[in-house]
Amino acid sequence: MLLIVCPYCGERPEIEFSYGGEAHLVRPKDPASLGDAEWADYLYARSNPKGVHAERWRHTHGCARFFNALRDTLSDRFLATYRIGEQRPDLA
Amino acid sequence: MQRFSALSLIRHSLGGHLGWQPQWRSPEPKAEYDAVIVGAGGHGLGAAYYLAKEHGMRNIAVLEKGWLGGGNTGRNTTIIRSNYLYDESAALYDHALKLWENLSRELNYNVMFSQRGVMMLAHTVHDVQIFKRHVHANRANGVDNEWLTAEQAKEFCPPLHIGPGLRYPVLGAALQRRGGTARHDAVAWGYARAADALGVDIIQNCEVTAIRRGTAGAVEAVETSRGAIRTRKIGVSAAGNTSVVMAMAGLRMPLESYPLQALVSEPVKPMFPCVAMSNTIHAYISQSDKGELVIGAGMDAYVSYSQHGALHIPAQTLEAICELFPMFRRMRMLRNWGGIVDVTPDRSPILAKTEVAGLYVNCGWGTGGFKATPGAAHLLAWTIAKDEPHPINAPFTIERFRDGVVIDEAAAAAVSH
Ligand SMILES: Cc1cc2nc3c(=O)[nH]c(=O)nc-3n(C[C@H](O)[C@H](O)[C@H](O)COP(=O)(O)OP(=O)(O)OC[C@H]3O[C@@H](n4cnc5c(N)ncnc54)[C@H](O)[C@@H]3O)c2cc1C
Ligand SMILES: [Zn+2]
Numbered sequence: 075m076l077l078i079v080c081p082y083c084g085e086r087p088e089i090e091f092s093y094g095g096e097a098h099l100v101r102p103k104d105p106a107s108l109g110d111a112e113w114a115d116y117l118y119a120r121s122n123p124k125g126v127h128a129e130r131w132r133h134t135h136g137c138a139r140f141f142n143a144l145r146d147t148l149s150d151r152f153l154a155t156y157r158i159g160e161q162r163p164d165l166a
Numbered sequence: 167m168q169r170f171s172a173l174s175l176i177r178h179s180l181g182g183h184l185g186w187q188p189q190w191r192s193p194e195p196k197a198e199y200d201a202v203i204v205g206a207g208g209h210g211l212g213a214a215y216y217l218a219k220e221h222g223m224r225n226i227a228v229l230e231k232g233w234l235g236g237g238n239t240g241r242n243t244t245i246i247r248s249n250y251l252y253d254e255s256a257a258l259y260d261h262a263l264k265l266w267e268n269l270s271r272e273l274n275y276n277v278m279f280s281q282r283g284v285m286m287l288a289h290t291v292h293d294v295q296i297f298k299r300h301v302h303a304n305r306a307n308g309v310d311n312e313w314l315t316a317e318q319a320k321e322f323c324p325p326l327h328i329g330p331g332l333r334y335p336v337l338g339a340a341l342q343r344r345g346g347t348a349r350h351d352a353v354a355w356g357y358a359r360a361a362d363a364l365g366v367d368i369i370q371n372c373e374v375t376a377i378r379r380g381t382a383g384a385v386e387a388v389e390t391s392r393g394a395i396r397t398r399k400i401g402v403s404a405a406g407n408t409s410v411v412m413a414m415a416g417l418r419m420p421l422e423s424y425p426l427q428a429l430v431s432e433p434v435k436p437m438f439p440c441v442a443m444s445n446t447i448h449a450y451i452s453q454s455d456k457g458e459l460v461i462g463a464g465m466d467a468y469v470s471y472s473q474h475g476a477l478h479i480p481a482q483t484l485e486a487i488c489e490l491f492p493m494f495r496r497m498r499m500l501r502n503w504g505g506i507v508d509v510t511p512d513r514s515p516i517l518a519k520t521e522v523a524g525l526y527v528n529c530g531w532g533t534g535g536f537k538a539t540p541g542a543a544h545l546l547a548w549t550i551a552k553d554e555p556h557p558i559n560a561p562f563t564i565e566r567f568r569d570g571v572v573i574d575e576a577a578a579a580a581v582s583h
Binding site: 076088 | 407409421422467468470477478569570
């Protein structure tokens with residue numbers, strides 16, 4: 075089981091959290107002006123990388139707040155967690 | 167190819183079984199092939215076999231980053247059935263099921279296909295309604311599926327507990343008698359041996375690291391850990407790694423890769439006659455011919471390529487198994503593992519040409535593509551050879567997400583199998 079550092083509560087076991095998919099997908103401001111391909115890209119295409127992934131988690135059975143995380147999808151190791159609204163941390 | 171038969175078995179036993187040849191070669195990659203398949207799972211090996219056998223393409227290679235059959239083909243719980251809801255899916259999965267029925271003979275390889283019946287348990291009024299709808303839809307499509315009462319389900323599968331006191335009572339079941347299991351490794355080995363015999367080069371420990379495209383955009387070559395290989399046709403059949411491979415050609419896929427776990431018990435005498443599955447409490451189980459109970463657990467919550475998951479996932483599954491089959495409560499589990507499954511938003515696969523000329527993709531089989539192995543392989547070969555889809559896989563494009571013609575099998579595939 076993963077240990078996840080909630081930016082509000084600290085380190086907690088994975089079963090307290092729910093996963094929210096890829097982070098930083100911004101809903102287009104004016105969907106009506108988009109073509110079908112761009113809309114489909116927003117709705118369905120995902121980067122799904124082998125390596126660093128920015129993703130949303132929610133501390134459902136704790137503080138109930140959403141936050142973002144950077145995780146290496148090959149080792150499952152968390153590299154950073156950060157609050158919604160904060161910039162994606164630069165790991166370099 | 168040395169053919170397998172009772173006679174050849176006896177003949178080789180006289181020689182102490184020292185006369186058997188390796189079942190496939192391990193050739194060095196050539197500089198150029200007419201087609202290259204990425205991924206030596208059952209789907210990729212099968213596609214190479216059908217390309218050679220049915221489309222006369224002999225100068226082809228299957229490239230595999232690890233060992234053949236070491237991906238999800240060798241990690242799955244081998245459930246085979248075709249009782250999916252929509253017309254497109256029923257045609258696709260039943261195409262595969264029909265090929266399964268003759269596969270051992272076709273390949274001269276015992277894939278141990280066993281039509282012992284797949285029974286899906288209903289625990290809620292909603293389950294009952296959905297499954298009955300499936301039964302009717304399947305029968306309208308010529309796919310066998312029948313409704314069983316709880317008592318009939320117990321008769322079909324005596325270890326099943328249907329008595330009072332269950333948190334999720336068994337209200338009935340849908341049974342596909344033509345469904346069953348097969349030996350997963352044998353499927354990969356059988357296709358590898360048959361493809362090799364037709365001249366296909368199977369190149370293991372050869373990871374594709376880049377796809378080269380020409381000025382007009384068409385594919386020209388793959389870069390691999392064993393050098394560059396020129397080719398005008400690339401069929402990607404890389405399951406959980408599909409997004410990574412397709413990104414090499416600049417394509418973003420509607421896919422996410424998740425760990426899916428399974429486990430087996432210590433081997434015991436034959437006592438479980440069929441495949442039983444429960445979507446609602448998420449468990450599925452069968453007994454292998456070795457005697458192990460083969461148990462499928464759920465997907466882990468997050469995108470990953472780690473090929474393992476967390477223990478609370480199989481623990482939950484075992485709770486469900488113990489509830490449904492109390493006689494297994496004292497069984498010990500022997501091994502637990504994970505594979506990486508590529509999941510589409512509508513839980514249906516993608517088997518199609520792409521916007522890149524010469525690039526074809528077979529992916530998105532997610533938690534349930536073993537059952538499709540011969541069908542997917544056959545249709546991928548067709549699509550590559552003719553540069554157009556077969557009518558059966560024509561609906562399974564990438565563009566269906568853009569065009570709003572998704573094939574939503576989330577209900578049929580809600581349990582991971
Ligand atoms: C635990 C578990 C249980 C399952 N249970 C069932 C079930 O009961 N019934 C069912 O129908 N399905 C089931 N599935 C799903 C099924 O296993 C898959 O859908 C199916 O096996 C996919 O076959 P494949 O040949 O496409 O993929 P794989 O066998 O995974 O083959 C893909 C190959 O591509 C190779 N590859 C990837 N990237 C590269 C690269 N860059 N270069 C070279 N090679 C590469 C990989 O190493 C791999 O060998 C299960 C899956 C899992 C993990
Ligand atoms: Zn918290």
